[in-house]
Amino acid sequence: MKSDTEEQLLLFSVEDSTKEQTKTTKICSQCKKELPLSKAYFNENVNDKGVVDRFKHICRSCVSNNSRVIRELRKVAPPVPECCELCNKPFREVKPKDIHLDHCHETQSFRGWLCKPCNVGLGMLGDNIEGLNKATDYLRKVEEHK
DSSP states (O other): OOOHHHHHHHHHHSOOTTSOOOOOEEEOTTTOOEEESSTTTEEEEEOTTSOEEEEEEEEHHHHHHHHHHHHHHHHHSOOOOSBOTTTOOBGGGSOGGGEEEEEOTTTOOEEEEEEHHHHHHHHHTTSSHHHHHHHHHHHHHHHHTO
């Protein structure tokens, strides 16, 4: 008869047959194409300990295209204002690398100058009014239940 400890150890040594199969493809969050999950199509994401732990969510082709569009837009964009155009945080309080040129991915047109948190926030909400409205509706709903 096995002890409780031995039975628990056995649980860890048995291969879980319900474990998800290793993914071989990934859908780019920008172009929506399903591509092979490899270094040829996606850049690796490195965590804060310097360990590669996954692949980025945007394919290499879209990253390259975004960089090209931003380079071109910088040539015609108005000068950087004193504050973020969304939250009004003074840019003198922000690292230069955290001042972002915001642009529409569909029309590839300049929209404004934003601090990094505002630019990332817009992107995480879908970079559109629908996403912002959903977030606003959610906040109103939970505010009513306080």
